[in-house]
Amino acid sequence: MNLTDLPDLSVKRAEALKQSGIESPEDLLMLFPHRYIDRTRIQSIQTLPGNGETATVVGEIKQISEAGFGRKKRLEVTLEDETGQLKGVWFRGSNYFRKLFNKGDRVSFFGTVKRYGRSLSMAHPEVEQLNTKKDEKSLQRIVPVYPGSSQFSKTYITHKLIHSWVNRVLDKTRPAEFLPDDLLKRHSLPERGKALQMIHNPQTMQEPSTALDRFKYEELFLFELSMARVKQVHFERKNGPKLESAGNLTRTFFQDHLPFTLTEGQKSALSDIKTDLLSGMQMHRLIQGDVGAGKTVVAIGALLMAVDNGYQAAFMAPTEILAEQHYHTLTKFLEGLDVEIRLLTGGQNSKLRTDILTSVEGGQCQIVVGTHAIIQEKVNFQKLGLAVIDEQHRFGVKQRADILGKGDSPHLLVMSATPIPRSLALTVYSDLDISVIRGLPDGRKPVKTAVRSDKKREEVYAFLEQNVGEGGQVYVVYPLVEESEVMDLKDATMGFEKLKQRFPDFAIGLIHGRLKSEEKEAVMQQFYDGELQILVSTTVIEVGVDVANANVMIIEHAERFGLSQLHQLRGRIGRGRRQSYCILMPGEKLSKSGRFRLNKMVETSDGFEIAEADLKLRGPGDFLGTKQSGLPEFRFADIVEDRLILEQAKQDAWELMRSDPDLQSDKHKNLKTVFAPYFKEKAAYFGLG
């Protein structure tokens, strides 16, 4: 059957449907009503309160008359049942409607009931002529209302028309079931054809939501099945390098080199890691901890354990600035220990690069710290035992697979500050074990946060001046989004110039992504060393940067940042002994959501709370960045609201992948047909094709 086989489907209408993504009869079936009108009950006129409720009434036409004059002219049709009278009123098209009625006709009115004085009326009710008892019976049903579009109304595609098309398709075709029978039974989900009936022709107001659960399950199941398959094909956990024990280096580091004691959270994360590394199986672990929780030290611990056991280790970060910082931290912390550490980034000259690559290949270099440069083709490790990915949410699934490819099933540790709610973690990091570092190191003073308008700029500057006078350092952050990069850079540069004029005695630096590697490095170094008092920056400092002495951050155009981003930025301060301050300066009048976000930042510094709010505001796709998560826009399911269905679907999908990975079994034949193209698309999307 084709769409064009449907009655009254003109070329124009077909075009309108196409614009809404409906190109086949199956697409039409998947256009679900967005609400339903309950007409299962016929009400007696006397019982109607008349305050705007909708109702169906049935009766006989007693009178047809015109009232009013000129533009106020209207048609009034009086309907009477055993209990009272009600007027149907038409303000437009009265000549047309008048011809539809005869005194004594038995009809039904459906519409919104209003009371004027003592009389009840319905404006432009839906009318049905009732000639037989059967008509009356068929009237009492639940009426689906389909989502419209302007194209639909232009081409007169009404709800009624859509509904009749849908029913025609349902009559002529049999929607094929592809979910395994046992799963439908297990969760008491209706079979596909039945579910579609329940959606389009429900017998009760409950049926659509029961049926909808089936379609939610269906899409979540397919998604989870694809994730399970990705894991099976690309991240299957094999036997990994078996470490004997955390050796000398690790011990010396934690005993003699670390200038502080570990928090409980850090200790337990390290103990999880150690267990994994000694297990003989490959580690696939995610360390989650709020900004400032101290994830770097945990990573260093893991790196050293690998080195202690004669393996090489890699530590990958999303930006050059961060990679460099990690390199410096490692060099500093490990001073005097006999470990060869190299920094590998994209910005290095070819001579240096060749030197590093040779040393990595030869095995002299034990720890490589770097950016994406680490996973480039030319990089060959002699014996990679562990890969650590910092700020994992900045990378994609492909990069995770790539770094694993640099060794013989090396251990994998990924770290993230994005505290994602459990349901999301289950979906997105389904191939990882998770350790959470709760709490921050002792002695941190919570950052004080305030919103200040541009009018208060002088006061803010006076505060900044005083703070610098006392030895503090300041970040001034400007937004930078790709679409308006040129304008944004101009903003930051102008801000920098203005600050230089305003504070001629201060040393002020400017850093952004367009600078050359050496320039960035030099500016950051000056800021670390305290030679710069103020650092004007775009969001390049957003992740990871750690300068304990910096204690004030001014965020310009703060309303343009998302909540998680603001939280990450603010995480750059509050790392040392000084009281820290974050001043959010909106660049324009705040929208409702802008105000909400800034207030939230003032209200709380709890990463989980902020993440939850952000997730609510933006929805899962945006929140995680679809690139990293591979999370499709689900059509029916909301992975936060429908968490229970998600967990079920996940469990079932993973179970199925274990028992019949290639969907060979006869009872999975239909599923295989549907799943094959779905999976292909997903793999291509991840770049795993």
Ligand code: ADP
């Ligand atoms: P994040 O988890 O955001 O990556 P970092 O690893 O950058 O945090 O740590 C933040 C700062 O806290 C660093 O300067 C680090 O040296 C310090 N730090 C880490 N652990 C502790 C601890 N247990 N006690 C005190 N300071 C710590």
Ligand code: MG
């Ligand atoms: Mg970090």
